[in-house]
Amino acid sequence: MAIAGQPPRPAATRMQRLGKSIRKSRAAYLLMLPFLLHFIVVVAYPMFYSLYLSLTEAKLNSDPVFVGLDNFVDLSEDAEFKTAIGNTFYFAFFAVLGETVLSLIVALVMNQALRGRIIFRTAFFLPVATSWVIVSLMWSILFSRNGIVNIGLEWIGLSQQPFLGDGQQAMWIIILMSIWKNLGYYMVIYLAALQSVPRDLIDAASLDGAGPLRVIWNVTIPSIRPVIYFVLSIATIGSMQLFTQPFIMTNGGPLNATLSIVQLLYRKAFVELSFGYGSAIATVLLLLLIVLSLLNRRIGNLIAH
Amino acid sequence: MSSKDHTNILALNRRTVLKGAAGAAAASALPATIAQASTSKTGSYAKRRQDGEPIKLVYFNARGGEAAERALVERYMEENPNIEIEYLSTTAIGGPSDTDTIANLIFNIQADTTIDVSKVEVQRTPLELMSIDAALPLSQINEEAVQARVDQLLNTNTTAIKGDVWGLPYEYDPFGYIYNADMYVEAGLDPDKPPKTWDEFRRVNEALQAEFPDAWTICHPLKNLNKIQPLVWSAGGWYWEGGVPPTRANVTNEGTVAAYKFFDEWAQNGWLNSEEISTDQSIQHMVARQCAAINLSTTTVLLYQANAPETDFRVARYPTRDESFDPVNFAGGSALVVPSTSANPEAALDFILWLTSEETQRLKYGVEGDLGISEQDLFDQDLPTNIAVAEVLADDPTWSEAMATFDIPTRPAGGLSPVYSRAYDVYASMQERIALTDVDVLSELEAAEADVQALIDENMEQLPALYEGSDDATPIA
Numbered sequence: 001m002a003i004a005g006q007p008p009r010p011a012a013t014r015m016q017r018l019g020k021s022i023r024k025s026r027a028a029y030l031l032m033l034p035f036l037l038h039f040i041v042v043v044a045y046p047m048f049y050s051l052y053l054s055l056t057e058a059k060l061n062s063d064p065v066f067v068g069l070d071n072f073v074d075l076s077e078d079a080e081f082k083t084a085i086g087n088t089f090y091f092a093f094f095a096v097l098g099e100t101v102l103s104l105i106v107a108l109v110m111n112q113a114l115r116g117r118i119i120f121r122t123a124f125f126l127p128v129a130t131s132w133v134i135v136s137l138m139w140s141i142l143f144s145r146n147g148i149v150n151i152g153l154e155w156i157g158l159s160q161q162p163f164l165g166d167g168q169q170a171m172w173i174i175i176l177m178s179i180w181k182n183l184g185y186y187m188v189i190y191l192a193a194l195q196s197v198p199r200d201l202i203d204a205a206s207l208d209g210a211g212p213l214r215v216i217w218n219v220t221i222p223s224i225r226p227v228i229y230f231v232l233s234i235a236t237i238g239s240m241q242l243f244t245q246p247f248i249m250t251n252g253g254p255l256n257a258t259l260s261i262v263q264l265l266y267r268k269a270f271v272e273l274s275f276g277y278g279s280a281i282a283t284v285l286l287l288l289l290i291v292l293s294l295l296n297r298r299i300g301n302l303i304a305h
Numbered sequence: 306m307s308s309k310d311h312t313n314i315l316a317l318n319r320r321t322v323l324k325g326a327a328g329a330a331a332a333s334a335l336p337a338t339i340a341q342a343s344t345s346k347t348g349s350y351a352k353r354r355q356d357g358e359p360i361k362l363v364y365f366n367a368r369g370g371e372a373a374e375r376a377l378v379e380r381y382m383e384e385n386p387n388i389e390i391e392y393l394s395t396t397a398i399g400g401p402s403d404t405d406t407i408a409n410l411i412f413n414i415q416a417d418t419t420i421d422v423s424k425v426e427v428q429r430t431p432l433e434l435m436s437i438d439a440a441l442p443l444s445q446i447n448e449e450a451v452q453a454r455v456d457q458l459l460n461t462n463t464t465a466i467k468g469d470v471w472g473l474p475y476e477y478d479p480f481g482y483i484y485n486a487d488m489y490v491e492a493g494l495d496p497d498k499p500p501k502t503w504d505e506f507r508r509v510n511e512a513l514q515a516e517f518p519d520a521w522t523i524c525h526p527l528k529n530l531n532k533i534q535p536l537v538w539s540a541g542g543w544y545w546e547g548g549v550p551p552t553r554a555n556v557t558n559e560g561t562v563a564a565y566k567f568f569d570e571w572a573q574n575g576w577l578n579s580e581e582i583s584t585d586q587s588i589q590h591m592v593a594r595q596c597a598a599i600n601l602s603t604t605t606v607l608l609y610q611a612n613a614p615e616t617d618f619r620v621a622r623y624p625t626r627d628e629s630f631d632p633v634n635f636a637g638g639s640a641l642v643v644p645s646t647s648a649n650p651e652a653a654l655d656f657i658l659w660l661t662s663e664e665t666q667r668l669k670y671g672v673e674g675d676l677g678i679s680e681q682d683l684f685d686q687d688l689p690t691n692i693a694v695a696e697v698l699a700d701d702p703t704w705s706e707a708m709a710t711f712d713i714p715t716r717p718a719g720g721l722s723p724v725y726s727r728a729y730d731v732y733a734s735m736q737e738r739i740a741l742t743d744v745d746v747l748s749e750l751e752a753a754e755a756d757v758q759a760l761i762d763e764n765m766e767q768l769p770a771l772y773e774g775s776d777d778a779t780p781i782a
Contacts, residue, residue: 059723144580144589144590145521145580145590146593146595164581250580253580253737254580255738271726272726272727273408
């Protein structure tokens with residue numbers, strides 16, 4: 001505010017305003033600093049270095065040699081890579097569908113005032129707390145040629161199945177196992193969202209004569225739509241990074257039927273020591289995830305409006 | 306050739322020339338470097354030991370057997386109070402090769418981390434380290450002592466490369482045909498007479514299949530190249546030609562074709578497992594009688610015996626094509642090397658010589674003295690490479706089955722070169738297709754050979770100095 005008799009103060013420059021803002025929020029920036037440092041060192045720098053490596057031929061015994069887009073051209077002609085992409089999308093589609101829908105159904109049931117629901121909720125969540133490696137090992141034992149599942153099939157008069165020895169069956173075992181393990185995690189997210197659905201809306205719909213299913217379809221689900229898209233997004237991102245299950249259970253076999261993009265990346269980078277090629281695979285995966293996330297958001301916005 | 310190729314080749318040629326010049330200079334300066342590294346301001350290594358001057362070593366274990374290695378380090382320090390050993394280790398994810406641990410070790414070397422001794426995989430790693438100047442030739446540190454020790458060890462053909470000794474074999478991991486003798490008896494077979502030839506092998510598998518129609522009469526890791534090599538070699542076949550590294554891939558020679566057709570016969574007859582089997586999974590399959598026999602490391606029999614002590618598991622050598630062929634085996638294991646970042650090469654070699662001595666190996670395997678480790682840890686290591694100790698264990702009832710093939714002559718994997726990892730994957734994938742699908746074996750071999758040759762040709766173009774002296778025509782067999 002100008003004071004009478006004195007010349008007006010010059011307007012603050014942008015830098016001055018920025019400096020003032022930073023000083024004002026000094027504590028906040030200090031608190032964020034550890035995360036930022038961690039992010040830069042562990043996430044940002046490796047990511048950009050990997051992008052650089054994807055444009056080089058980088059092996060263990062030589063400096064990286066810039067080759068431009070050669071790695072990506074080779075990828076486009078690599079049959080194994082195409083197989084891995086196909087497998088990963090196949091897995092992601094069914095796993096995400098199962099995880100998103102089934103966990104919502106379970107959450108809707110668990111949201112009711114059922115006797116013993118705490119026990120059920122705990123039971124559904126327990127697989128989430130177990131290790132992927134242990135779970136994969138256990139399922140590979142259950143579904144082995146002389147595992148308990150085949151014993152059960154024989155007991156009821158059905159023939160033994162190859163399971164992990166058959167490409168199609170092996171992939172479905174991995175899908176089912178992933179749904180089973182992740183179901184509790186998404187159930188908890190949905191439960192939190194269901195708690196926040198206004199009771200008035202549900203009561204009003206009931207008063208208007210809507211049955212339970214109608215209420216769920218027309219009131220509950222629209223109310224938690226943002227959470228559904230959130231679950232879809234993280235389930236998709238997680239599924240596209242499939243690695244542990246096929247690595248432990250099938251090593252990508254039989255005949256690459258369960259080979260995933262990340263498993264191929266591991267093979268190229270850490271078994272064949274072709275770091276440039278492996279980084280190119282990582283770059284392609286990153287681009288795929290970005291595209292899928294944008295697509296998911298776009299669809300969500302379209303439907304919301 | 307595009308300008309980009311030209312630029313890359315120029316860059317490579319410049320690097321190759323510089324590397325070659327640097328290599329020549331380094332080689333000529335190596336003895337002086339080794340001496341200097343071992344000499345402090347107070348004098349030579351011998352004098353430092355005599356004076357009791359503290360000497361620090363860094364021991365990087367990249368090949369497991371943690372408990373025994375730590376205990377041995379403690380014992381060495383007790384016997385040599387002026388030696389302090391910093392123990393580091395890394396573990397490998399089980400897989401087709403040890404490349405992740407090789408990478409771990411090489412990253413450390415590239416970062417100039419001082420590592421004086423490293424325990425590494427024996428078949429590939431010494432050459433990998435040699436090819437990138439990441440290891441010191443032991444024979445140039447103390448040729449007489451090294452040569453004397455070499456004569457006492459097994460598997461030394463894997464670590465003697467281009468006239469130098471690049472490591473000393475430390476642990477020995479031979480392969481064998483592990484079979485369930487109880488199932489043999491039930492099938493009317495003599496368990497004391499495992500198959501020695503392919504014809505005998507056929508009769509055994511037919512008998513086992515007749516008695517156990519739901520079992521796999523012979524199990525074999527489908528995507529494992531190493532496990533099939535004894536079968537190929539014992540049929541007069543080979544994979545590589547040229548020296549070390551090889552210059553030609555050859556899997557269409559008569560012996561190799563015959564071996565893979567025999568392998569295909571196992572699959573076609575339903576003898577062979579129809580899904581991949583890892584070592585861990587093999588325990589379940591062997592104990593549950595899903596597999597009547599398996600081609601695997603002979604030390605695995607100790608795991609089977611521990612899990613099913615009531616079952617009579619035995620080990621025999623792989624069958625040969627017929628009686629006119631000599632048995633040949635493959636043995637992996639570990640070796641001890643001195644990385645190029647060693648600060649005390651002579652002290653490092655002393656430690657290596659101690660570890661590979663008969664006295665220490667007797668201690669390591671519980672033959673004499675007590676290392677203070679559990680029985681599980683005792684069995685969690687490969688077999689001894691010291692010949693004298695191996696002969697003692699061969700007569701020990703606890704170890705006798707695991708030692709059953711230790712005296713079968715071995716060959717190095719061959720193909721040792723920077724392309725080996727990728728070539729391995731090509732051959733392993735081919736093997737899986739032969740096992741699981743109905744393919745023409747010769748066509749598969751021809752295609753795989755062409756793919757691997759392309760890898761070799763590319764590598765020869767990039768690293769010509771490495772291939773000097775490799776004979777184009779000599780089969781590595």
